[in-house]
Amino acid sequence: MSDFLELAARRQSCRDFADKPVEHDKLVKCAEAARLAPSGCNAQPWSLVVVESPDKVKEVAACTQLLGLNKHNDKAQAFFVAVEEPATLMPKVASLLDSQIFAKGDLGGFVLSLCLEAETQGLGTCILGMFDRPKLREILGIPDDRYIFLLVSVGYPASDRVRNKIRKPAEEFVRYV
Amino acid sequence: MSDFLELAARRQSCRDFADKPVEHDKLVKCAEAARLAPSGCNAQPWSLVVVESPDKVKEVAACTQLLGLNKHNDKAQAFFVAVEEPATLMPKVASLLDSQIFAKGDLGGFVLSLCLEAETQGLGTCILGMFDRPKLREILGIPDDRYIFLLVSVGYPASDRVRNKIRKPAEEFVRYV
Numbered sequence: 001m002s003d004f005l006e007l008a009a010r011r012q013s014c015r016d017f018a019d020k021p022v023e024h025d026k027l028v029k030c031a032e033a034a035r036l037a038p039s040g041c042n043a044q045p046w047s048l049v050v051v052e053s054p055d056k057v058k059e060v061a062a063c064t065q066l067l068g069l070n071k072h073n074d075k076a077q078a079f080f081v082a083v084e085e086p087a088t089l090m091p092k093v094a095s096l097l098d099s100q101i102f103a104k105g106d107l108g109g110f111v112l113s114l115c116l117e118a119e120t121q122g123l124g125t126c127i128l129g130m131f132d133r134p135k136l137r138e139i140l141g142i143p144d145d146r147y148i149f150l151l152v153s154v155g156y157p158a159s160d161r162v163r164n165k166i167r168k169p170a171e172e173f174v175r176y177v
Numbered sequence: 178m179s180d181f182l183e184l185a186a187r188r189q190s191c192r193d194f195a196d197k198p199v200e201h202d203k204l205v206k207c208a209e210a211a212r213l214a215p216s217g218c219n220a221q222p223w224s225l226v227v228v229e230s231p232d233k234v235k236e237v238a239a240c241t242q243l244l245g246l247n248k249h250n251d252k253a254q255a256f257f258v259a260v261e262e263p264a265t266l267m268p269k270v271a272s273l274l275d276s277q278i279f280a281k282g283d284l285g286g287f288v289l290s291l292c293l294e295a296e297t298q299g300l301g302t303c304i305l306g307m308f309d310r311p312k313l314r315e316i317l318g319i320p321d322d323r324y325i326f327l328l329v330s331v332g333y334p335a336s337d338r339v340r341n342k343i344r345k346p347a348e349e350f351v352r353y354v
Contacts, residue, residue, distance in 0.1 A: 002298065003180060004294050005209060005210055007181065008213040008214070008294075013215070028347075029179065029182065032347065033181060035344050035350070036186055038289065038292070047352075050352070053354060067269050092244050096307065097307060105285030107282055108281065108284065108285025108286040108287075111286070112214065112289055113289070115215070116293075117182060119181075120180060120182075127217075129278070130274060165213055167219075168212070168221055173223060173262075174212075174224070174226075175224075175226055175227070176227045177229070177317065
């Protein structure tokens, strides 16, 4: 197994964080991994808010607890908030395609890069797509015309158990021609 | 620098492939890395066509060469074709959000996982978003109601030079609160 396959297997949604603060430098390294992610025409259609001050972390955690979900975020130590920004594509491409066509895919790689780097730093992450967007916008001062793409909660995992991943077997989604 | 940061810095768009076939087993490992990618509600809204037979590779390469772009794909040895599939979300989530809301971000992580595993196998990749979708659909028998998300060309790089990445500096897209 390659190192990357091992890392991909180890990264999992962490839903039990330890009561242990996360070092600022580790969050910086996660942001650096995201910065290096690829994007269509290298447009980098993203911005990132790293929430680490305890008061703000509590406020953001509350935004994720809709419908009784995500109780585990009471113990999150930090959050990454990934925001979609306007993309400027190469003129040849922009003449044929909508300028935001690649943005959501690019942000998907951006967020996964954060999580993979967090995993190498011994941190657990949980990617969250459903949260109180208007409230979060207000708390973090994110402009109305920007889409808040995903939230990631961060902390040290309370346990080091790696669960088996539940995925479709290869033969159900890959074919070779 | 963590191993992952090093890997993220090494992965780059390869636009000069060597005249050297790519082993089937390496392509299988890339697909395995993608299989392990995270997705909203673990819906795995993706399928993958791995194109490796030389005749098909030539036909797919031709689909990428619009507007005089992507001449380098004449030397591609294989392609990954990532296709968006319908997502089934958890009922609580599905009651509030469009079922495909996370799919493009999920596919972004899926494709990046392919590319990162390829890099660990010594392979170069180039992610392509603009190509002749109707023609490709026909060549590969992809149903009309499925969106062909991205193509990735694959081969051994002709050179092992790692270019410096051109990216916004951190201070232009990250803030810490």
